[in-house]
Amino acid sequence: MKKRLLVTALLLSSCSQLPADRQAAVTETLIIPAQPAAVPQEDGDIIENNDTAASVATDFEHIFVDTDMTFSGTLPCADCPGVSYHINLFRDGRFETRQEYLQRNQVNLIKGIWLLENRSLHLVNQQHTLPAFHFLNNSTLAMLDLAGKPIASNKNYQLSREAEVRKLDTRQAMLGLYTLRDNQASFKACQSGEVLDVANTQHHLPVMRQYQQDDRLNSSPVIATLVGRRGPDDKNNLLFIDKFEQFWPGASCPDQLQPGKMQGIVWRAEKLATQYVPQQLNVRVIFEANDRLYGFAGCNNFNGGYKQRSNQLTVQPLVSTRKFCADSSELEQQFTQSLQAADRIEVNGDTLQLFKNNQLILQFKPAVN
Incomplete structure (x- = not known):
C-alpha cells in the first residue's frame, strides 16, 4: 500500500514540471467550463419603447422628460363643472399651460419652468400657483394635494399624455x-x-x-x-x-383699490337667485351715471332707464333685440325679468347684489374679461 501511494505522488509531481506553454494549456482546459452556444436574437425579440416598456421603467423611478410632451384632461373644481388643462412640457425645462375654468369664462395662459423631483412634477411661475403632479408612469400625471400627497377620491384627478405634442390654444x-x-x-x-x-x-x-x-x-x-x-x-x-x-361707452377698468363703486363698471352676472349663471353666456350690465343702463343678456342686447335713491332701485321696462338662442333664451328671460323686478341694490366690496322683497335675486362681479 505504501509503495502504491509513493508511485502516485511521484506521478503527480512529474505533471507539475511540464513546460510553461503546455502547463497553461492544460490549466485552461481544466478550469474553464464549457459555454452554451449563443442563440442569435430575431428582430422580433427587440422590445420597442411601448406602453409596457415605459410602465416597467417607472417601477424604478425612471422618469425622464427627454422629449416634448403634451398632457391634457379635465380635473374636478369646487364651484364649477371642472378645470380643463392643456400642459406642454418641453425637454429644455420650459412649460406652457392653458387652464380653463369651465362655465366661468376664465382662462389662464401660464408659462414657466418645470422641476422634476423623482416622480413629482412642479410647474413654477412667479405670478400663478399651479398644482403639483405625480408621474404614475410616462403617460399619466396624477394631481397632488397641498401637502404633496396623492388625492384619495373617486373623482378623476389624472391627466393623460397625448400621442403628439399639440400647440396651445391661446384664445x-x-x-x-x-x-x-x-x-x-x-x-x-x-x-x-x-x-x-x-x-x-x-x-x-x-x-x-x-x-x-x-x-x-x-x-x-x-x-x-x-x-x-x-x-x-x-x-x-x-x-x-x-x-x-x-x-x-362710459365704462372703465375695475379699480381693485376702490371697491364699492356701482356706476361705470361692466358687471358680469354670477348668480340668478341661487343658480350660477354659465359664464360663457357673458351676461353683463353697466349702470351709467345718466340713469341709463345697457348690457347683454346671453343672446340679445338690451337697454333701459333706472332710478336709484340710496339703496332703493327702480328699473324701467327694458328694450331688447329679438334674436332666439336655444341655449340661452330661457335663462335670458329669467334674467331680464329679475333685473326689472329689483327694488334694492347693494355693493359689498367687489360684489353687486339686487334684491326683491329682501330676497337676493341677482348677483354680479366686475368683468375683467
Whole structure:
C-alpha cells in the first residue's frame, strides 16, 4: 500500500514540471467550463419603447422628460363643472399651460419652468400657483394635494399624455381699453395692464369701422370686450381679434383699490337667485351715471332707464333685440325679468347684489374679461 501511494505522488509531481506553454494549456482546459452556444436574437425579440416598456421603467423611478410632451384632461373644481388643462412640457425645462375654468369664462395662459423631483412634477411661475403632479408612469400625471400627497377620491384627478405634442390654444375672453389713431389700434387689458398692438386682420376691420361711425365714442379710448389671442413668439406684442363683442361707452377698468363703486363698471352676472349663471353666456350690465343702463343678456342686447335713491332701485321696462338662442333664451328671460323686478341694490366690496322683497335675486362681479 505504501509503495502504491509513493508511485502516485511521484506521478503527480512529474505533471507539475511540464513546460510553461503546455502547463497553461492544460490549466485552461481544466478550469474553464464549457459555454452554451449563443442563440442569435430575431428582430422580433427587440422590445420597442411601448406602453409596457415605459410602465416597467417607472417601477424604478425612471422618469425622464427627454422629449416634448403634451398632457391634457379635465380635473374636478369646487364651484364649477371642472378645470380643463392643456400642459406642454418641453425637454429644455420650459412649460406652457392653458387652464380653463369651465362655465366661468376664465382662462389662464401660464408659462414657466418645470422641476422634476423623482416622480413629482412642479410647474413654477412667479405670478400663478399651479398644482403639483405625480408621474404614475410616462403617460399619466396624477394631481397632488397641498401637502404633496396623492388625492384619495373617486373623482378623476389624472391627466393623460397625448400621442403628439399639440400647440396651445391661446384664445381668451378679454376686457380692456381700445384706442384707435390713424388706423392703428392698441388694446390695454384690464386684467394684466399690458398694452398690445391690434393686428389689422379681417376680424379687426369691422371693429375699426364701427368705432369710427359711433358718435358716442368721439375718437376717445373706450372699454371693449372681445375674444383674442397673442401672436407667436416673434409677434408676442400683437393682439389678434377672433371675435369682437361690443364697446362699453362710459365704462372703465375695475379699480381693485376702490371697491364699492356701482356706476361705470361692466358687471358680469354670477348668480340668478341661487343658480350660477354659465359664464360663457357673458351676461353683463353697466349702470351709467345718466340713469341709463345697457348690457347683454346671453343672446340679445338690451337697454333701459333706472332710478336709484340710496339703496332703493327702480328699473324701467327694458328694450331688447329679438334674436332666439336655444341655449340661452330661457335663462335670458329669467334674467331680464329679475333685473326689472329689483327694488334694492347693494355693493359689498367687489360684489353687486339686487334684491326683491329682501330676497337676493341677482348677483354680479366686475368683468375683467
